[in-house]
Amino acid sequence: MSISGISSTTTNLRANGLGQEDFMKILLTQLTYQDPMKPMDNQQFMAQMAQFTSLEQTQQLNDKITTLIGNQAALQSVGLIGRTVDVNSTSGALTGTVISLSLAGDSPLITLRTSAGATLQNIGLSQITAVR
Structure with missing residues (x-):
């Protein structure tokens, strides 16, 4: 999706x-x-x-x-919290689980934990390519 x-x-x-x-x-x-x-x-x-x-x-x-x-x-x-998503980032395509959500600005930003254990913050919804 x-x-x-x-x-x-x-x-x-x-x-x-x-x-x-x-x-x-x-x-x-x-x-x-x-x-x-x-x-x-x-x-x-x-x-x-x-x-x-x-x-x-x-x-x-x-x-x-x-x-x-x-x-x-x-x-x-x-609805994305706890879901596995694929995102495009500056370092390439990544897969991880959404662990939190920030509603501080005009658009929501998610925090993602990858399978390697790295945490990526401030990911925009437009960077999500798939939700599983």
Whole structure:
């Protein structure tokens, strides 16, 4: 079974379009400088508020999905403890048993004990080529 690495992705709303703060500035500017004789249409105002609410909910959903992906990677990694794995390292292909797991960074890292008794630390999931 081959395990591919999990990369963390984040979306920068500034690069992709308007953010929440920009939307509020535009809305407040429209309200401030509207013609008193021709005020903003209620339907148009409500549509803009609905867009604002939708934007905020989408941002919250994105944050929760990012957290879910991180949690899923951690859960999958826990299942490797005690399993025999093949890994690619700088010294070549090695086989050993996963003895511990570190969740300190963005991606889980395993510690491996080889059949020769050597301990290899900080092995990324992307280095695993097979799980037995």
